[in-house]
Amino acid sequence: MSRPTRRRRLGVTGAALASAALVVSLAACSGQASAEDAGSTGSAGSVTIAAHTNGAGTQTAVKVDTVQKIADELPAAVKSSGKLVIGVGALPAGFPPLAFTGDDQKTLTGSEPDLGRLVAAVLGLKPELKNATWDNLFVGIDTGATDVGFSNITDTEQRKEKYDFASYRKDELAFTVLKKNTWSFDGDYKNLAGLTVAVSSGTNQEKILLEWKAKLEAAGKTLTIKYYPDANSTYLALNSGKIDANFGPNPTAAYQNTQSASSANPTRTAGTFSGAGDSLQGLIAATVKKGSGLDKPIADAINSLIENGQYAKWLKAYNLSNEGLPTSEINPPGLPLDNQ
Template identity: 70%
Template sequence: MPSIRSARLLRSLSAGTATATLALGLAACGSSASDSTAATSADQAANGTVTVAALSNGAGTQTDLKVSEVASLHAELPASVAKSGQLVIGVGALPAGFPPLAYVGSDQKTLTGAEPDLGRLVAAVLGLKPVLENATWENLFVGIDSGKTDVGFSNITDTEERKRKYDFASYRQDNLAFEVVKSSTWNFNGDYTTLAGKTVAVGSGTNQEKILLEWQAKLKAAGKQLTIKYFPDNNSTHLALVGGKIDAYFGPNPGIAYQIRQDANTPNPTRNAGTYSGAGASLQGLIAATTKKDSGLVKPVADAINYLIKNGQYAKWLAAWNLSNEAVSTSQINPPGLPLSNS
């Protein structure tokens, strides 16, 4: 998975594809993770409980969620998946992980994060054993293509280009966000003119830089100034923010959610000052579970997500990872994605 500074080049990746932002000290992903590193999630699911944010090393709040198999949804599964009794969940978190979405936990072996946790929850609803397969970003899709992986839960953005090969079941908004120090009174409400007079840091070569540069040009045409700053690494960006050298940092929302949690009990807490769709002004970007096209799996996955939404486990999953501001009201099958001209 690319680093945050290289993520979103040409918008090929999602708003939070590599959200190891401004963060230090979490364990890096190691070798491929299988059901042996799924902690006790399979046993818990059998008992009607799935623990989310386990071994999160401070990135999440461990929460036990009651989830049982729904027979009517299990009946929707393709025969081959139902017969196997397992859901092979692909996560593209090698080599370094991207907290809080997918990374190796505090035991140095278990794959944790919001993405594998949702995969475990969906498996529980469908009455399947979750089998986690951790791979590089590229090999995640190789696994789906080959049929070795049933579904990808890896912060994959729904795009029209990807729809040529895959089916999608959406489950999270694909958002960017502004991080500011907690004492700041500035908020972003979607109107770029509120950035006039501000100094904002952004990663070079990212989609958020592209958006910020467009806003800067519009403000300049109106006789107003937006100063954009670049820093060599995440730590220096964070130091610039808490040190008052910049007014805000513009980056992937999940990574900012993670950093805010890390800062919460420090002398320099930060907060989220507002989000913006990773797809731009004309479309709300969406993150989606990804299956091989016409495999027959996308509907039961979407229905399982909607079951979790309706029964409250979905909201608790998001809250456990500080991602409630990316909630969707329903899981959609193949909703409008980033257009081919912007994928």
């Protein structure tokens, strides 16, 4: 993946959004990080969520037991290897809070690698993290060098031609406002009437916002859209009152809220909207090579984490509870070909 920008890419959902340029600076990703990095795993049967995140997440230790019934579903080659090779497309700069090199300068941390570690624990496997560029993440899955991708990958119908999916998060866009602002989106674009909203040019969220602007104007109402070159400029505009809200990927909004919590101008999320538009709930999914046989054990492992409460703790640690799913599904409806 090229250096993260404020565009919403299918699979990164724009979560990169120049997050590193927000309130705090985080270390850039190194070439590769592994499960043995300090703080990424604990004693047998435990995983430390949000280790070395430099404030992007709340460090949380959870106990995770191997579920032998699920482990027995693994393909023989993976089971005999004793490890789950997890691909993350976070090179070169990372995209907090999802995936980046931690404050110890070596641990690959963030919500995505941490969920991979949790799934590996359920499967009784040692997690081996491989960090790559976005394109090389898929090369690894294609060649079998990587078992599964946990990298904010959007479930799309086009990708289903080559990959199988196990969903684990909603793909959400979010409105960020100053905490003192009482406005809420409430899922209805009519609530945007009279507001000034920032959005990144050329993104999925811009497409959606422009459609709403046209509908409002047809009804004799206004919506002013503003563009800024980077995240810092956007939040300076928000702080100064030049804009009412910013519309972008939910993980970046969550990160901004966390980082600004103790500042003079804390922010909050004023509402979310599906990254797939109003006709479909977009989904983020674990991605495996089609026909590999890994989709079911991984989905079952995620469902075990959901049932036993570790999943909720994982989401809460990264302020992503609003993207939680009730269950992991294998190959659920994805973004259609005419909306990609």
